Amino acid sequence: MQQLKRLTIGAVLSIFSVQILAAQVLITKEQKQNATQLMQTALKSDLGMEIVTSLTTEIGPRLGGSEAEKRARNWGLKLGERLGFDTTKIEEFTMPFWDRGHLHISLTSPYQQDLYGTALGGAAPTKETINANVVYFRDIHALTEVKDNSLTGKVAFIDGDMMVKSQTGAGYGQANQRRRIGWQHAQRAGASALVVRSVGSDSHRFPHSGMMSSDGDKWADIPVIAISNPDADHLRRLHNLGKPLAISLHSESKWKGEVSSGNVILDLIGSEKPEEIVLIGGHLDSWDLGTGAVDDGAGIAITTAAAALIAKLPKRPKRTIRVVMFGAEEVGLLGAFAYAKQHEANLKNHVLATESDFGAQTIWQLVSNVNPKATLLIDEIAKILSPLGIVRGGSDVAGGGPDIIPMAAKGVPTIRLNQNGRDYFDLHHTPDDTLDKINPNELAQNIAAYAASIYLIADSEVELKP
Amino acid sequence: MQQLKRLTIGAVLSIFSVQILAAQVLITKEQKQNATQLMQTALKSDLGMEIVTSLTTEIGPRLGGSEAEKRARNWGLKLGERLGFDTTKIEEFTMPFWDRGHLHISLTSPYQQDLYGTALGGAAPTKETINANVVYFRDIHALTEVKDNSLTGKVAFIDGDMMVKSQTGAGYGQANQRRRIGWQHAQRAGASALVVRSVGSDSHRFPHSGMMSSDGDKWADIPVIAISNPDADHLRRLHNLGKPLAISLHSESKWKGEVSSGNVILDLIGSEKPEEIVLIGGHLDSWDLGTGAVDDGAGIAITTAAAALIAKLPKRPKRTIRVVMFGAEEVGLLGAFAYAKQHEANLKNHVLATESDFGAQTIWQLVSNVNPKATLLIDEIAKILSPLGIVRGGSDVAGGGPDIIPMAAKGVPTIRLNQNGRDYFDLHHTPDDTLDKINPNELAQNIAAYAASIYLIADSEVELKP
The missing domain is CATH 3.50.30.30 (Glucose Oxidase; domain 1)
Incomplete structure (x- = not known):
């Protein structure tokens, strides 16, 4: 249905504008080669499993606002340094702590x-x-x-x-x-x-x-x-x-007063438009019953590994790629609201935001909520992702993931790489959300999709805002 | 391998005895019709699910020696009365109680x-x-x-x-x-x-x-x-x-001294040789973490339902069919040892014993440990069970289930209807052994196999002892 609707919108564009769009090269041959190479590398890489294994094993459960979540932030900072991000930092915020x-x-x-x-x-x-x-x-x-x-x-x-x-x-x-x-x-x-x-x-x-x-x-x-x-x-x-x-x-169980939490920010600084930010991420906190492998160690691993693979390209993409490891998502999107507030003045420079927070099964669909021209770019990206088994979905699907909601509400464009969530609610928030539930091949497919699509958006000059 | 071995043994029997065996009708046409009818009825019956639902819901977990196990014995007694068994009784024994x-x-x-x-x-x-x-x-x-x-x-x-x-x-x-x-x-x-x-x-x-x-x-x-x-x-x-x-x-966790447990004995009295006993059963106790659906509410349901279906035939089989709901199996086969001791003098009249205690998945194989002539009877039974997807297995496989071990050690012949145990150790002794894990169709297949085979053995005059 969404496909049909989009085609209809396309058909009523004036012939003039259609000609201009057709004349533009949205993705260069070199960009396409880089994206394809990123996908191939990602599918062969163990980096995603290494990250989620390290997080769940060395940090364990990490309830929002807990001492464990603080250890996770330091872990995230060190990981970013090790993987070659250009800048790494923690942005703290305060929050009420609920203890089970x-x-x-x-x-x-x-x-x-x-x-x-x-x-x-x-x-x-x-x-x-x-x-x-x-x-x-x-x-x-x-x-x-x-x-x-x-x-x-x-x-x-x-x-x-x-x-x-x-x-x-x-x-x-x-x-x-x-x-x-x-x-x-x-x-x-x-x-x-x-x-x-x-x-x-x-x-x-x-x-x-x-x-x-x-x-x-x-x-x-x-x-x-x-x-x-x-x-x-x-x-x-x-x-x-x-x-x-x-x-x-x-x-x-009870509330125990105000504590500190924080978001971890890892940047690959753009080579031409460093002020323009393509934001990806997951949430670093987890519920305390399991070890937060599927929710959301996977999202942390997928987005961090994708950016780390892009960091190995000979040249940084034009725009800045920012990985945010959000704090305290489970307990009310607290890191997401803190981020949107702390960066409020700069949200206009956030050209796109998306989050991986729906498990670790394969991505099957790419949806977006960007302007019509940028929609054509996302269409092209979807074609490049198609060898991963990914199809193009709706172009007016709001929301790029839970932690994106506050900034999307303030106009930041979004895409979402929709994962197969069939088994997600088997494990969701249970003691059984542990590392063994992640299929390494499926995780690698996610990283391949993120690496290619985020690279292409970050290296593009197409404006995505509606 | 076992099949080959058996054929070889058969081949070296004297021509005379082979002729005698061939001349004998091991299963009459009427018996075969009854067995087939029992299978068809069992496959359409909800009785097995009703029994295991009642046991796990109305009694719940029933640790050997606990008050809950005592309630289960009374439940078993009433069930036997309701299902038309000729005699029902509890045989008590004492045991040391371990509490988690x-x-x-x-x-x-x-x-x-x-x-x-x-x-x-x-x-x-x-x-x-x-x-x-x-x-x-x-x-x-x-x-x-x-x-x-x-x-x-x-x-x-x-x-x-x-x-x-x-x-x-x-x-x-x-x-x-x-x-x-x-x-x-x-x-x-x-x-x-x-x-x-x-x-x-x-x-x-x-x-x-x-x-x-x-x-x-x-x-x-x-x-x-x-x-x-x-x-x-x-x-x-x-x-x-x-x-x-x-x-x-x-x-x-600790030992808490001597308590009472017991076995529940439900008999269908044989019409011609009431003193000869074909014993089937499962164990009534369960570990306390789950509700003992698969281990061994299923075995109780399968064997009790099978006997109850036989009880509805116009005429009792020649031999007595005894369902034993063993107590305190998990904690050391205590009911089984008590039974073998309490019935020691009469074990010579136990013509066969077998237990269902390996879950609720489908039966795929019939094995036996009886004398050569009786082996031919079991071969014939296997043919009758073949529409259920059951194949004939070894004819020298000792042991008819955990609770049968003590009486098999004293010479009681055994068969076993081997269940597919592929998923059994996923649930075994865990909190997750609950009713939802039982597939009603698979349970019904078990009951069909038990009903037909136990009927045929109980209505036979073939001696099974080696």
Whole structure:
């Protein structure tokens, strides 16, 4: 559909402008050769796996605002120096720190059985161990209809359905409502705590963590716990049998005041237009249950390795290529907002921004949100990427990744190299997000696509702003 | 190979006896029709899924000797009554009870990171939280060479390799040595605790529990913890980088004295030779981390459903069909030994025994360990099972399943309907052994195979003893 729409727009351009566009060479023969060479090198290189192995092994989990995230920033700085970036720096910001702490949750009626759960980001601790009956809600819609103060002394459980696997991750936003806003209704109804079915597409005994939404500037006053899909299935079956459900819950999760975080900025300074910035990146922080391999060690590895391969070309591209390792993404895009604020005056010089933050499976599609002429450039880039199995997608697709949202909102053009996300929500925010889940060949395909496309945009003079 | 061997044995039988065998009808036309009908009914029936759903949902985890296992016995008794067995009873025995208790294990050097572990069966508790350096052993062989008292104040970690997936489960016995006897060497060397790589073929963040071997009548004086494969990979990578490893460990697992367990016995009384018993079964207990769906709720469901389908035939088979739901298998085949002892005088009347305890995937092979004439009967049964995709395997394969070992050792003939075990050790003894892992069609294929083969043996007059 997007392809058709774009062709139609092209057809109504005046003949004059079409002739001008056709006369221009958007990508030179030499640029194309360089891009092809970058792809071939990337496919044979182990650099991406080396980076994500090093990050997950030597730093481990790195919750936004934690001491581990600080170690990760220093790691990122050293990595940038070692890989030949021209400048490397950390830009700090402050943020409120939420700590998961210890949790114990078990079914106590109809019998004793441990549940596999985890606190959701922003949840309050239990004041003392909660022992309470459970009120079952089939989905978030059922809970939103609950009356004020009707759940006093009870624990609410929001069931729902396992996410259907999808290449694009469609369905996550909707499923995620129970995680995001469920607490507001449970708290309004006076519940002692809220338990929700994890938002994930796997049937493993892992809870999926993730941030809740604040209500204005207010966070939950109650503990909120996500349990694994098989545990939620279990509660559903017991509920459907008419068994009374009760749980015991002790959770230490809480806010712990202001701390420092930061973004790591690695630049390859442009040879002709150093002030123009092509920004790529991933997020350096991870949830603390796994080691953040797929989310988002992969994105850090893909974008850093891609830029490092470009750095080995005989000559720097015309524009500056900037790799940003964003801090504190998981806990609210805090690094992204800090970056957009700290660089607000200079965002006009950000000619493009894109992030890799959807796992480590192969890229299948290139979408963009740039002006019509630049769209033709992206079309040409897509042709060059086609040996990687990548097809051209929509040319009016907003958003270049979560950490790009704040700067895209201020007019920075974006592309996105869409990854196959079919298995992404199996691992997303679980203890199981570990290095072994990354396929080196798939990671290398990502790096090849980033290296070629970012090189071509950075070496181009085409303006991308709408 | 086994087929060839059997044919050779057949060839050297005297012409006279071959003629006699050929002249005998091992399976009548009516029996064959009944068997075929049983298979067709089983493939269309939901009974197996109903049983394993009920067991895992209404009882949940059921550690040998626990209150939950007692509830499971009562559940089994009621199930037998409801399904039309002629007699149902519980035969109790006493056993020592080991309780897992709470565990916390985390890496403390080179940095803080929780590890996903569980105590191994028979392990001692920590007296106080252990904070100690880790000595890395590449495998069990490396640890067996360690000198006495050379690990004082240290924690030993036995690495090893992930189990290769295998249809037959080959490799489990060897991999399992680190779980079984590792503690003896760690304790001899004075280690404060032992940590081992889980014995499993999955790369998920689940530890695999399981019983250790006692040393004569002595159990470990130290805590012994299995960690998940990804956690073990992590420690290996850090070790290979030359990083000093240290852990913090607190474990409450311990022996808690004598308790009661029991076997549930459900009989379909034979119409002509009620004293002759064809015994099938599974084990009712499970490890406590999962809900024991695949191990061995499936075996309970398969064998009970198969017998229940036979019970619906117009006439009972000639021999008695006995379903035994063994207690306390996981913790040392305690129900199996109790059964063999309690029925010692009558084992001569057990014409055949077999157990389903290798998951819920499809049966692919029928093996046996019976006399040559009975081998021909089993050959004929295999032909009848062939529409289920089952092939005939060896005719001198000892052992009909773990709980059959004690009675097979006393001369009871066995067959085994070998299941595809390729994914079995992904789930084995983990929190992830839950109902969602069972494929209803595969379970039904198992029930079809059991129903047909057990019916044919129970309705036969062929003696099976060697």
